[in-house]
Amino acid sequence: QILLLLRTLLLSLLLLECFPWFSRIGGESLAVAQNTYAVSWFKGKELNLVFGLQLSMARVGSTVNMNIMGWIYSRVQHLLGYAGPSTLGLALLIGGVTCLFSLSCALILAYLDRRAEKLLCKEQGKTGEVIKLTDVKDFSLSLWLIFVICVCYYAAVFPFIGLGKVFFIEKFRFSPQEASAINSIVYIISAPMSPVFGLLVDKVGKNIIWVLCAVITTLASHIMLAFTFWNPWIAMCLLGVAYSLLACALWPMVAFVVPEHQLGTAYGFMQSIQNLGLAVIAIAAGMILDTRGYLFLEVFFSACTPKIPVLEVSGVHCAAVAGGDLNWSARKRAKLQKAAASE
Secondary structure: OHHHHHHHHHOOHHHHHHHHHHHHHHHHHHHHHHHHHHHHHOOHHHHHHHHHHHHHHHHHHHHHHHHHHHHHHHHHHHHHOOOOHHHHHHHHHHHHHHHHHHHHHHHHHHHHHHHHHHHOOOOHHHOOOOOOHHHHHHOOHHHHHHHHHHHHHHOOOHHHHHHHHHHHHHHHOOOHHHHHHHHOHHHHHHHHHHHHHHHHHHHHEOHHHHHHHHHHHHHHHHHHHHHOOOOHHHHHHHHHHHHHHHHHHHOOHHHHHOOHHHHHHHHHHHHHHHHHHHHHHHHHHHHHHHHOOHHHHHHHHHHHOOHHHHHHHHHHHHHHHOOOOOOOEHHHHHHHHHHHHHO
16 A cells, blocks of 8 residues: 555556555465464354355455545545645545554454464464475365365456446446446445345355356356346346355365365465466456457356356365265254264
């Protein structure tokens, strides 16, 4: 945020090029640490709800940012009496204050984790915080299939949202304000729905079934947007529901197939593979849009999702062969965890 502020004030192209690197390094590392802390503190039936709450808070932040930064800029412009780099820089500085709040939360979390480690007499190697690249060779096939499912699904969501505003303007003749509103509905829906779905998955289990439901719903929404002129609010609301459900069911599955001391490495690889896949898909989506138009782009997004059920079946089979099951019910998983704890 400081680099972006300086770039705005100094009009430096070099700082503009450096900003995405530092931003992604900080943001992605934060996401990995957050996921690792979550699976270290919460076990079994609580995990899906925790991931739902994480996603909910993240989407609340995204929604607030999209809707309030323009207002902050206009207020700063009104106070200064002119528009320019200084106005934009001060607006970004005000937005960057939230990073200080995030830092204070991270310090409090570190203190609480260290205190719990001492009180519970945990060893450092058993908290899931040690990250070693050599753990990759021990990853199961089920985990790699989860990685691929993650990339295939998010490839049909995030790049579309990035290109969606112009799509709604061109196909449905929406105004820019209406297009922005419908394009952000996915995040708005995910904020309240993610904890609800997380609690539901915690109570029922059967994560694979929930992921499959999310994939089918996402495919239906893309087909509606591609081949019909129905009210796009219907399809986008379905996409928001599916996005919330998948995140609550998919991300906790990593903890089901990975030993605790490898969780940091596993979530780090999942995050990096997801970003690599999204980068490639975003380039491909832009090329398809430039050469073929939005119809072919929607067909491309629709084609990203049908392969996921095949990967899910393969993942369940691999987990079953290895002595586990990604599709256990919550009751069965709790019973086995209780038996393991008593031993």
